Amino acid sequence: MELIKLIGVLIVVVGFALKLDSILIIFLALVSTAIVGGLGVGGFLESVGTNFVANRSMAIFVMVLLITGTLERNGLKEAAADLMRKVKGATAGRLICAFGVLRAVFGAFNTGFGGVAGFIRPVFMPMAEGAVTSHGYEANEDHMEDVKGMVAAMENITWFFFQVLFVGGSGGILVQGTLATLGYEVELIELAAAEIPIALIALVVACVFFLIKDKKLMKKYYGAKGTKK
Numbered sequence: 001m002e003l004i005k006l007i008g009v010l011i012v013v014v015g016f017a018l019k020l021d022s023i024l025i026i027f028l029a030l031v032s033t034a035i036v037g038g039l040g041v042g043g044f045l046e047s048v049g050t051n052f053v054a055n056r057s058m059a060i061f062v063m064v065l066l067i068t069g070t071l072e073r074n075g076l077k078e079a080a081a082d083l084m085r086k087v088k089g090a091t092a093g094r095l096i097c098a099f100g101v102l103r104a105v106f107g108a109f110n111t112g113f114g115g116v117a118g119f120i121r122p123v124f125m126p127m128a129e130g131a132v133t134s135h136g137y138e139a140n141e142d143h144m145e146d147v148k149g150m151v152a153a154m155e156n157i158t159w160f161f162f163q164v165l166f167v168g169g170s171g172g173i174l175v176q177g178t179l180a181t182l183g184y185e186v187e188l189i190e191l192a193a194a195e196i197p198i199a200l201i202a203l204v205v206a207c208v209f210f211l212i213k214d215k216k217l218m219k220k221y222y223g224a225k226g227t228k229k
Helices: 002-017 022-036 040-054 058-073 076-085 092-108 115-133 141-165 170-181 188-222
Strands: none
Touching: 002 022, 022 040, 076 115, 092 115, 092 141, 092 188, 115 141, 141 170, 141 188, 170 188
């Protein structure tokens, strides 16, 4: 009977395998697990409310989705794409590098840059598509998926290396505490100073890699057999 409590996992696996609506799958799994686990409807609602209040930062995510949706409805994607079509020499690789530099600066101040939901999907991806079409090509769907993966990787790289530069940030405090348990007492400002060259090297290496990767992808998708507009 204990296995019945894993019904939520089964619903998620089957739902995603059948490519059903993601939100509906998760909701059904959540409700089913609460019921078979003996939590009941009242306990389920109480648990959801308690956790939501305890993690009120989630409300920011909801606000981002609402604002992003409203902007998209009013032509955000089209405006971003049109902007890139007017920039000579723009490529997806160069856009990724520019994004990486901006993300690094924001990360050094421990400030978010919108993330995938708030910036990459609604703003960056249309700009990347506009950069491709500015060269006279029809953006290839597989190419855009590759670009999406690259810019997400740049997001992770810059955040990982540059957020430690913020003195008092969680990353620096974690490193300081770990070193302290090993017998090394260091100040946060010393950690930040030591991280600067490493962070810059990571950014440069990432930019070089993505520029080379983008050139290969352009040749792959828009070479002699590329689809012209």
